[in-house]
Amino acid sequence: MLSFTEENYLKALVELTVFEAESEEVGVNRLAHCLDVKPATVSDMVRKLKDKELVHYEKYGKISLTSEGRFKGMMVIRRHRLWETFLSSKLDFSWDEVHEIAEELEHVHSEKLINRLDEFLDFPEFDPHGDAIPNKLGEILLPSRKTLAEVEVGKSCRIIAVRDQVEVLQYMDRIELCINQEVTIAHREEFDGLTTITHGNQSSVVSPKLTENIFVVCSVCSKAKCTCDV
Amino acid sequence: MLSFTEENYLKALVELTVFEAESEEVGVNRLAHCLDVKPATVSDMVRKLKDKELVHYEKYGKISLTSEGRFKGMMVIRRHRLWETFLSSKLDFSWDEVHEIAEELEHVHSEKLINRLDEFLDFPEFDPHGDAIPNKLGEILLPSRKTLAEVEVGKSCRIIAVRDQVEVLQYMDRIELCINQEVTIAHREEFDGLTTITHGNQSSVVSPKLTENIFVVCSVCSKAKCTCDV
DNA sequence: TATAAAAGTTAGATTAGTCTAACAATTTTT
DNA sequence: AAAAATTGTTAGACTAATCTAACTTTTATA
Structure with a gap:
């Protein structure tokens, strides 16, 4: 041993x-x-x-x-x-x-x-x-790790993790985004990647700098690479 | 530390x-x-x-x-x-x-x-x-714990615990003796302390080495030191 | 390519936890 | 109370993992 x-x-x-x-x-x-x-x-x-x-x-x-x-x-x-x-x-x-x-x-x-x-x-x-x-x-x-930045417009996912940085967590706290929460991608701007998401009753506009640091899985099957059509 | x-x-x-x-x-x-x-x-x-x-x-x-x-x-x-x-x-x-x-x-x-x-x-x-x-x-x-070795001949008790030794547990498994089971002392040999017990439909002969490692309570009042006359 | 810098090795020491073997203290037995 | 047995201590050695300090090899650079 x-x-x-x-x-x-x-x-x-x-x-x-x-x-x-x-x-x-x-x-x-x-x-x-x-x-x-x-x-x-x-x-x-x-x-x-x-x-x-x-x-x-x-x-x-x-x-x-x-x-x-x-x-x-x-x-x-x-x-x-x-x-x-x-x-x-x-x-x-x-x-x-x-x-x-x-x-x-x-x-x-x-x-x-x-x-x-x-x-x-x-x-x-x-x-x-x-x-x-x-x-x-x-x-x-x-x-198979997937970030919020990769989720297609119209689809829903669940936040499972966040890259290990205090600032990310603090920012998320401020816009009331947390682990296990379900998020839907409402819109993504081609030009700069600014993404509008809905979570709970609110919606927020977030930058790629944030979305690239948030890991998600499909909210239906709980897998990163799912084959669901949601 | x-x-x-x-x-x-x-x-x-x-x-x-x-x-x-x-x-x-x-x-x-x-x-x-x-x-x-x-x-x-x-x-x-x-x-x-x-x-x-x-x-x-x-x-x-x-x-x-x-x-x-x-x-x-x-x-x-x-x-x-x-x-x-x-x-x-x-x-x-x-x-x-x-x-x-x-x-x-x-x-x-x-x-x-x-x-x-x-x-x-x-x-x-x-x-x-x-x-x-x-x-x-x-x-x-x-x-206040009492061992199976201390129970008088003719009396019944219930097993509540076993001293923390793997061998004891494995031995008990082999003779189909387990926690919460009721046991009656059928006979105890003065010479070497070998004890005949009945449990479920079987009866087994067990040594003091085993009985001293099995803790029991009275099967009537569930106390280790009982005053029942069973 | 010669030399300086970086990377890696070796020797010797240290600490924790263990051992054996010889010795010392204490307790039991005769 | 003396002898025997038991119990406990000490000295010296070993292994694993670490260190520092001195040395060697490899790589980078002037």
Whole structure:
């Protein structure tokens, strides 16, 4: 069984090589910075992970995950995101409180537990930050996140997450827009992308800067890429 | 913040000094046996816990908890039992599966998490093994417990709890004995304490090792110390 | 391309938690 | 009360994960 620390190294490597924007190669320094330890520490640990066949590595070279390492790292992320979803949807934690607690919960190992939790939460696709949740095989539907900016005029959707920025939340508060709310796209201006939405009894005009930071699913089928015709 | 290990020492001390049958005094050997480490290890660790003012201790003396140590140990048990309840009532785990998983979950520290969980579960009084759950102040309504080993021949009782050991639970499963079941003492052998019980349509011969780990109440008045004449 | 900068490695130290083996104190038994 | 048994302590060693400081390799740049 992997230690807390080993799991954190694998998780960081998945984040850097799978999720990070334009996945550059990962060296000792970058991983050290990401884990907030010194490069010397990473140098040692990477050797240990190589012995366990969790990473590919040669002295002075780049670090990459073996398929076993990738799977194990993916499982840590799966656990993290499922627990975040649980905290948010069942225990009413706000989106900015869940991360820290999930950092501890993600290291509880029982596979049966996490699959039961997945079921209990009704197999969610996204965590409260809008990040996709890997399935039990470690697969992730990467491109399926959809923002409010992508919803077609006339269609309705439900807000499921918001990109992790305080300003976005505060702005949303001001125009009385919140998580789980249903929103309809009334109009979208071709010229500058300004969008008129209706939500509750009100309607608001919002900019792409906002809509690109709001993640939604179809209000009928609750999927990001739905085939409903609403 | 306490480490995993320190929390386990405090938990064991609460179990030995608060919950255990006739709370004898606790020495290094007994604690070592309970934690499955060597006495030398406990000797060192107890000195460390004393420095942190979590236990009272003098060389070659007995170990006892300070009020802070007792509170912190009680919180570990509170977390353990609340998670067991969650696993059992929300995720459909059976009573003999929950202990092992809760051993990991009990070390997740957020106080807010555990209080929200308590609320989510509707403030349960007992965990799936029938043990009382300490409240957020570390208080517990200690039921006056009686074991199956203490019930007189000819009398009937009802099982309300089982000491928290996987082997006990698994053994009980095998002989089809479960919580809330009514049991009658048919016979008890003076020589070795082997007891013949009837439960449902069957009868079983069980050892003191088992009966001492099963808690019961009178099947008539539902009290551990009853005055009924059954 | 030579040199400076950046990246990476190694050696040696530290802390937490554990062990074994030898020794010391306390308690029980004869 | 002396001997035996039990209980507890200490010293020294080990592993995992970290650090600092000195050194080496690779990369970038003047």
